[in-house]
Amino acid sequence: MQYDPNPNANTWAMILHFSQFAGYVVPIAGFLAPIVIWQLKKDDIPSLDAHGRNVTNWLITEFLFSILCTILLFVGIGFLGFLILAVLSVIFPIIGGIKASQGEVWKYPLTIHFV
Template sequence: MTQQSQGFNTPQHNDSDDVRLMAMLIYLLGFVSGFIGPIIIWLVKKDDSKLIDQSGKSYLNMFISYMIWCAVPVVIMMFSLIFYMPFDPTSGLISIFIFLLLNLVILGLLITFSVFNIIGCVKYYQGTYYQAPLSIRFFK
């Protein structure tokens, strides 16, 4: 089933400018306040419009998913630094290489999160639904 047939990317022309602005603001506040600002707006305004409700769920799904995706390399880095580095100088070099590589992975995930956050701002201001790639749907 395509995203078009699921109702994604279809404009909600009956939504007012205020509703679209609130839906966009959920994503925009994510840059400044992480998840606190978006969750407050979503909890207060979710009953006002389906677009705001979907925007809040979509943002929280994206935020939680990307935090999980970033936690995996951090756990691998910690495991590598704690268990391999102290015992052998050559494995210490391997640990440093793994550490640098996983830092690049985390940087890539953060850039990807920021790009999809901007796309979400634009899509919800246009009045269309948006589900970011790599997002696990915790809230449906």
């Protein structure tokens, strides 16, 4: 990772990861807040771009997995898929936020790369 002269870079990266939890308060905010933070701050904080891409890729992948789990409900295993997805949607942002606070960019496992 390149040096970022902004002393708040790690804090903003951590906020970006943790902003996914805003969806537990306002349903769509968990998808919108990270993308809005990324788009507003990526020019001021260059290192935030990698974090924003990782989180956005995870959000799109998570959405696609939820569609797949919905289809699998008819086969009977969709509930298990939703349970796993729910656990991962809590664990991944926490790990990403902790790593971001230490200045590391952590790529979420199982993520399809779109952006």
